[in-house]
Amino acid sequence: MKQQTFSEINSPWNFRYCHGGTLRKSSKGRGARPLSTKDPVHLVFKINKTAVTAGxxxxxxxxxxxxxxxKYARRFFVKIEQLSIQRDHIHILIRGGRRSALLSFFxxxxxxxxxVLTDTFTKQHEGEKIWKYRPFTRVVRGFxxxxxxxxxxxxxxxxxxGRPYSKTQLRGLSEEQLRELWV
Structure with missing residues (x-):
């Protein structure tokens, strides 16, 4: 009974599996962070561009x-399936064994x-916050x-x-272009 009540988080249906990022500023993202040990999790870290000038x-x-x-994926038994590091954000697709290990990993x-980015090991950081938002996570359900x-x-x-940016992103790509992404 307890697990059934935990799985029904009081949030709108389209934000049920999401947490953090800009959702945190609205009431939609203020519940417990939904995580799954069976399904992959899409994790996004967004930095403040003025805090890290080199990107x-x-x-x-x-x-x-x-x-x-x-290092920390090995320590917390998290499998990194995919990774993309951009100039101002990081996308990671991960799978984890335990909820506590995933939370510790984040x-x-x-x-x-x-x-590391602000070099606070040698000096005290006195500037803007490095993170623009809290880490965004989304449990990816279904193939x-x-x-x-x-x-x-x-x-x-x-x-x-070097591939040109398109506003339509994946919506405008044909099957051939999607296969081309993975070549």
Whole structure:
């Protein structure tokens, strides 16, 4: 009975599996963070551009972020299925074993990113906050939505590597163009 009441979070149906980001500013995103140990989770970290002037794609920051993600994914038994690091945000598609491990992964990775990017190991940071929003998570339920998120992350990675940006994103792509993303 207790688990049934936990699964029915009091939030609108289209935000039932989402938490953080801009949702936090409205009443829709203020419940418990929905997580699943069976389904993948789409995780987005968005930085404040003025706090990190070099961006996340600078060689130093890019390598540090990759190393931190690998280190803490091993520590918290989280499998990173897909990753895309942009100039001002990071998309990660992950799977985890336990809810507590996933929450610890989010907390530790966000803290370590902030410490490394602002270099607070050697000096005290006295500037703007590094994170623009709290980490956004969405539980990806079903194969169709999994495929859409997976293709979206791949499209983001291709755009940062030189593919032209389109406003329609995945909606305007044919099957051939979607296959081309993965080549």
């Amino acid at each position: 996340l794609r600078s060689p130093r920051n890019f390598n540090l972020i990759n190393a931190l993600l690998k 907390r530790v990775v966000a803290g370590q990113f902030a410490q 169709k939505s999994y495929k859409i998120v997976r293709d979206y992350i791949q499209l983001n990675e291709r755009e940062i590597l």
